[in-house]
Amino acid sequence: MRFLPLALSLAVFAAPAFPQAAATANSGYKTHEGRERVAQSLNAGDRESKQRPKELIEVLGIKPGDTVVDLGTGVGYMLPYLSEAVGPKGKVLAEDIFDDFLTQAKQNAAKHSLTNVVFIKGTDRDPRLPANSADLVMALDSYHHFDYPAKMLAVIARSLHPGGRLAIIDFYKAGFRDPAHIRLDQDGVIREVEANGFELVHKQDHQPKVQYIAIFRKK
């Protein structure tokens, strides 16, 4: 019995200090080969018809001159659309946590001759965004990959101008091939984001029953 307290404290210290919330979603991202498979799906030929990027840009209400963050840019699929929407006086900050995705995103920006995109290498807890700089942070299919959502939301809030917005475009659990991949459904995401310094200002379906848009304003 004397050893029980010691055994318990060892178990506590052996447990990870911060459990990784999105372990299921991130299981396919651990190797270069896994990320290459993801990259192919992000560049798939039918993505345009499903994702409808131009409609997405309209719903987000991006204006010329805005600074917009593409948080978890992946292969930079949205960069040409975001770059055009903010125009020559605006800026797109394209962030990801993996070098191989960022390399492909840079190649995509070069292919489209985009001159108003800046690339940022973040970490799984800190997107390293400049403070008080963005009008909109967009997380397209990336929020459900955040292992440390509260830490991410704190930096996102800091990066926004007063009144700046965060747009989360993500999948409904039931609309995704593997529901366990999506950590929280729309109502859970809204609760989590509102508990971390934001208020919901708009929500709508983007792909009915598959993908939704939730837009928040920094409080």
Ligand SMILES: C[S@@+](CC[C@H](N)C(=O)[O-])C[C@H]1O[C@@H](n2cnc3c(N)ncnc32)[C@H](O)[C@@H]1O
């Ligand atoms: C499904 S992909 C979506 C990529 C891109 N937004 C798109 O729609 O084409 C998810 C992306 O989120 C990135 N990601 C995962 N955890 C992240 C984090 N904590 N911060 C920023 N990006 C993250 C991944 O590296 C990956 O590029």
